[in-house]
Amino acid sequence: MTIAQDPRAALDTLADSVVPYLLGVRHHSPALAAAVPALLDAAGAEVVCVELPVDFQPWLTHLGAP
Numbered sequence: 001m002t003i004a005q006d007p008r009a010a011l012d013t014l015a016d017s018v019v020p021y022l023l024g025v026r027h028h029s030p031a032l033a034a035a036v037p038a039l040l041d042a043a044g045a046e047v048v049c050v051e052l053p054v055d056f057q058p059w060l061t062h063l064g065a066p
Helices: 007-016 030-043 054-063
Strands: none
């Protein structure tokens, strides 16, 4: 894959990428929080990487729960 010189073309290339499927969420709204599970299901992800602050580590076990 070549790097696009035009920023719009580069953005289009990133937006069209499906591997890896990236879903950037930061300070999201309740509406986005409700949409995230459906987005992850639609992506068919086998692995999900979640970045959390250190004090949220006790919640990691709950993130993987059905």
